[in-house]
Amino acid sequence: MDLDLVTSILAIATFAGASLVLATIGEIFTERVGILNLGVEGMMIMGAVTGFATAYRTNNVWLGVVVAGIVGGLMALVHAFATITLRADQIVSGLAITLLGTGLASFLGQVIGPDGGPLVGLTGPKFTKWPIPGLSSLPLVGEGFFNQDPIVYSLFVVVPVSWYFLYKTRPGLYLRAVGESASTSDAVGVSVFGRRYGYTVLGGVMAGVAGSHLSLSYTPGWTENLTGGRGWIVIALVIFATWNPARAVVGALLFGGVNAIQFRLQAEGTNLPASILNMSPYILTVLVLILITRTDKLRQTIGAPAGLGIPYHREERE
C-alpha cells in the first residue's frame, strides 16, 4: 500500500468520522448519566436539515450549526421529559424520536426551501477547509488532521476536554456516579434529576451539531436520508468505545475509514459488496459486547454504566 493511499484514506476517515465523534461523545455523556438515547439518528437528521435550511436562508453556516444544536437539544429535552419526569421506557421514547425525526426531516426538506419548495438539490453555503500552514503539509497526517474544516478542528478540544471532565473532575465523578447508581448518588447528596436532564440535552445538542456537519460540510447539501444510519453507528460506537471519549475517536476513525476504503475499493473495481463493509461496525460492536461480558473484572472496569436505562424515583418504596 503506498503512502498516498494511506494519507487519503486517513483524510477521508477523519472527515467522515468527525460527525460520528461528536455525536458519540454526546451519547457517551447521556448514557454515562444513565439515559439511553436511541433518538440520535432522528436528532442528527433534524440537525442536518434545519442546519442546512438556516445556512441557506441566512447565508451563514455558523448560524446553521447553532440552529441544528438547538433543534437537537429540544428533541433531547422531549426524550428527557418522557424518560426522566414521566419515567417512560427509554427504548420506546428513543425509537419514537428517531421515527419522528426522520419523518419530519423528510417533510421539512420538501417545504422549507425557497418559496416553500424543496431543499433537495440546492447548493448553499458550506464550511471551507482551513489548512493550517506548515502542519497541513506533514506527510501522512497533515492532510487528515490539519487540512479540515473548523468543526473537525473543534474535536481537538472537545475530545480531550470530555475525557478530562469525565475522569478527572468532580462534576465528571458526579456524572458517572448518577449513571452507575441513581439511588446511591441521591443518598450521598448528588442530585439526579438535573444532571440527567442536563447531560441528555447536551447529548442532543451534540447530535444536532454532528448532523449539521454532514449537510454543511461533508455532503454538503440536503438529500433524503442524508445521515444514512449514522445515528445507529453512534449507538454502536458508544459500546465499541466502552463509554470512553478517547476510545470513541479510535472507533469513529475506524468506522469513518470504512467509508473511505469503500470508495477506494469501488474505484479499484473489486466486487466486494458494500454491505459487507457497512456491516463491519456492528460486527465489531458485537465482538466488544462479548468481550466486556466475558469476565467480572472486564464488566466492572469497562462495562456499561450499571444504571443505564433504569428510571429513578426517590420515594418509590422497594
Added chain:
Amino acid sequence: MTTTQPETRRLVVEMRDITKKFPGVIANEDVTLEVRRGEIHALLGENGAGKSTLMSVLCGLYQPDGGSLHLALHQEELCETVLRSPRHAIQAGIGMVYQHFKLIPTFSVTENILLGAEDTPTVLDLKQSGARIAEIAERFALPVDPEARVWQLSVGEQQRVEILKQLYRGAALLILDEPTAVLTPQESDALGETMHSLAASGVSIVFISHKLDEVLAYADRVTVLRGGKTAATVDVADVTKADLARLMVGRDVLFSADKPDAELGPDALVLHGVTAMGDRSVTAVNNVSLTVRGGEILGIAGVAGNGQKELVEVMTGLRTPTAGSVTVRGADLTGKSAIDFIQGGVAHVPADRLGQGLAGNLPLTDNVILKSFRSEPISHRSFLNKKAIREMSIRLIEAFNVLPGDPDAKASGLSGGNQQKLILAREIDATDRLAVGDEPAVLVAVYPTRGLDVGAIEIVRDALLNQRAIGAAVVMVSEDLDELRTLSDRIAVLHGGEVMGVVDPASTSKDDLGLLMAGERLS
C-alpha cells in the same frame, strides 16, 4: 457499660411528633426520638414498624407530613431544622450507613468517599484525597485501602468504607441501618467495638435493629417503635430481653415454639457430593451432601452469599450441578430442568417474591395457577378453564387469608406479607397434591419470613410446621438464627459453599453457630 452518665450529656437530635404517610399507609405517626452526644441509641422494632421511614426522614430522603426536627450537631443549642434533601442532612452532620451499601462498585474507595464529600475540589487529586482518607481510617481504627475498587472488597470492608465516608464528611451522627444483617456474629462484635470507640470520641450513633440481643449488647438507650408509633424509650441497663420483646410486639412473646417431636419418614431429598458454579464462574457450592427426610425441617444457616442461593437453585432444578447427584423421592433428577423437579415433588418459596415467586403485573388468579396450569381441571388440552381457575384462586385466597382478596387484582399491589401468603398457598397446594401415598413432598423455603410483620411471620411459620406435621420434607434457608433454632430439627451451616456441619439446634449455642458461619469447624 459506659462510664459517663448518658443523662448528663446534651441532646444532639430531637425528632418531635414526626408523621409520614404513604398512599394507604401511615408509616410514622407522632414518633419522637431523642439522641444524646456520644450515645449509642438503638431503634428497635419489627419489620414494618416504621424504623426505616423515620431514619429516611432524619437523613433528608423523605419529607415528613407532620412534626419537627431539632438538631445540635454543629452547634451547642438545639435548633429547628428542615432537611429538604440528603445533601442538607449531610451538611447538618447526619451520616447514614444503609443496610444495602450506597457504594458504587466500579469506583475506588477514594472516589466513593469523594462523591459525598462537601469539600471535593473541582479538579480531583485522588492521591492527596487518598492520603487524607488513610489518615482518618487510622485515627478511627478502620483499616481499608483507599485505592481498592469497591467490588473487590469484602462485605465487612465495604461497611467500613461506608462508616469512613460519613466520618470523612464530618458526620457527628451516624445512622446504621441493620448493620449486622450481613455480618457473622464475630464480625458483629467487631462492629460493636468500633461503635463504642466512635461513641467515646463524641460521635452519636443510631442503629436500627429488630434483633433484641444485639440491642442489649451494643446500645446505651433504645427507642422502640411499634406499628409506626413510639412504644417507649428506655435505658438498656434497666430492661430485660422479655421487656423489649413486649414493647416491640405489644404482647408477651415466647422465645420457643411448641413443636412435637419429628416423626421421620423416608428420605425425600438427597444431595450427594454436589458441586455447582455461581454466576461469576467460581465454585459456589462445594461437595455438599445432605439428606432431608419427610417430617423434618432442615434449616440452612450462613452469612448471605455463602452458597445458599446456588444450593437452593440446585435443589429446585434451576442450576445444574457440575458434580454430584440430586435425588428426589428416589428418582435421580441430576441435570433435569425445573419442571422435572416440580413434577417430581419439589415446591419452592423463593427469596425474591416479586422477582421469582410472582408475576407482579398479572392478577392473583394467574399467579395461583402458575404451577398447575398444565393439568386438569385448570386446563384441558391447550385451553384454560376459567371457572376452575377462579374456584381454585378463591379457595387458596381464603385458606391463607390473602388481603385484599380480590382475585383480579395485580399481585404487585399486595403487601410483602400477602405476597408471601399467596406464594405459600400455591406451593403448599402443590405439595398437598403430590404428598399422596408414602412419598413425602419437598418444600424449599428461602428467607420465608424476611421483611414480614409479626402476624404474617406466624402464619408462615405455622404453615411450615404444618407441612412438617403432615410428613413433608422442609428445607428452610434463613438468616435469622433464632428462627432457625426455633423451627429446625437440624441446622446445616454453609460457609464458602461448604457445609461446615449439620447440628442439633437444641444442643448448639448461638456462638457455636456463629463460629461455623465464620468458617471454623467445631472440634
